[in-house]
Amino acid sequence: MRKIKTISLLLICVLLVAAFAVGCGAKEERLAVATGGTSGVYYPLGGAFANIISEKVGGVTANAESTGASVENVNLLNKGDVDFAMVQNDISYYAFNGVEMFDEQEPMKNLRGLATLYPETIQIVAAGNANIASVEDLRGKRVAVGAPGSGTEANARQILAAYGLTYDDIQADYLSFGEAADNLKDGHVQAAFVTAGTPTAAITDLATTHNVNLVPIPSNIAQKLIADYPYYAEVTIPAGTYRNQDEDINAVAVMAMLTVRAGLSDDVVYNITKALFENLDSLAAAHARGGDISIDTALNGMSLEIHPGAQRYYNEVK
Known part of the structure; x- marks a missing residue:
């Protein structure tokens, strides 16, 4: 009888461990996308980008956050408070190099480029x-x-x-x-x-x-x-x-551009970049400027080092 009880307890433990493992495996990584004011272009496009991540990329979800746009966004991204950010390519250049409005700060070396979007x-x-x-x-x-x-x-x-x-x-x-x-x-x-x-x-x-x-x-x-x-x-x-x-x-x-924090996984960034360019219709539906986004111009005016995950995708398609 004691042996049966011991086996039963072991079986329960195994089942609990398995359930815990499945639960942990199902946990999705939550990503944040910094956009801009709700009346601007960044907010609807950033929202559409977040939806693409949530709906088309396994293991991750994303939400768009309204912000003060480019200058605030590079600070948020550099500190790791967000994972992606909509930014002007001149602002990202200034931030990365510590010039203009960032000349009294350390250069923001946590910034990487994903794609340029529209003028x-x-x-x-x-x-x-x-x-x-x-x-x-x-x-x-x-x-x-x-x-x-x-x-x-x-x-x-x-x-x-x-x-x-x-x-x-x-x-x-x-x-x-x-x-x-x-x-x-x-x-x-x-x-x-x-x-x-x-x-x-x-x-x-x-x-x-x-x-x-x-x-x-x-x-x-x-x-x-x-x-x-x-x-x-x-x-x-x-x-x-x-x-x-x-x-x-x-x-x-x-150029408006999508930036990404340097430490985000190469595989995650690859999958997200791929999903982005395979679902451009969602961006075009969100705002007229979304129709300007193209794989052919994705590196035009790029002012940052490309994230390795995004570069892997570009190497495949170009």
């Missing part, structure tokens, strides 16, 4: 009655140049410098997208720099109620910028992007 165009919006047809016309005007320490502010400073201008030549106001749009409406500023995917909701809203125009960056200036800052690209804002925009506008852009 984030530097749009210079001017009030229609301000007689601003070129960047030179900003001289002496009150101009919103982006929030302090933001990517937009760095873009504004670099573009002005390409024309031989500094903040001493304008009346610079350090305003976010929303603040800049409100101040243009009220006439408190006469022009604003906005770095975002087009069409940008704040500019669309502004153009429906106010007479505004986009200030072009001609090709010779664009090429000068690219020579100095290789993360820039020359782009066109197509006619009709905004109300009363009757012609194409030459501009420059930085």
Whole structure:
């Protein structure tokens, strides 16, 4: 009888251990994707990316987190507080190299690239009655140049410098997208720099109620910028992007990109990169800019070392 009880107890122990092992094996790794504000482009695309991970990649789930976008995101990623982040390629370059707004911090060496996604165009919006047809016309005007320490502010400073201008030549106001749009409406500023995917909701809203125009960056200036800052690209804002925009506008852009923390498993990053490019329709459905994402341009403007897991996928398909 004692022998039967002993066998029964052993059997129960074995079953409990097996159940525990199965339970542990079924546990999924939870990943976090840093995006941006809920009214921007990063949030819906980051949400679609998180859904692809959760639905198409075994053993992991992901959730998208609303954040303050690029500058906050590189800090979160470098500290390991998130696993993926949507970031402008110029901001990731600054962070990795410890320059611009990161010049008083240690270079962020935990950042790796996964893919570049779509152009984030530097749009210079001017009030229609301000007689601003070129960047030179900003001289002496009150101009919103982006929030302090933001990517937009760095873009504004670099573009002005390409024309031989500094903040001493304008009346610079350090305003976010929303603040800049409100101040243009009220006439408190006469022009604003906005770095975002087009069409940008704040500019669309502004153009429906106010007479505004986009200030072009001609090709010779664009090429000068690219020579100095290789993360820039020359782009066109197509006619009709905004109300009363009757012609194409030459501009420059930085690239939105997906970054990943260096320590994430090569196999996990490989599987996620593969799932991303096999489900691009989900990104296109989430936002118009998702339709710009392509395996053919996934490394264009890449400003970071590629994560080995992503590189393995690119080696297979290219």
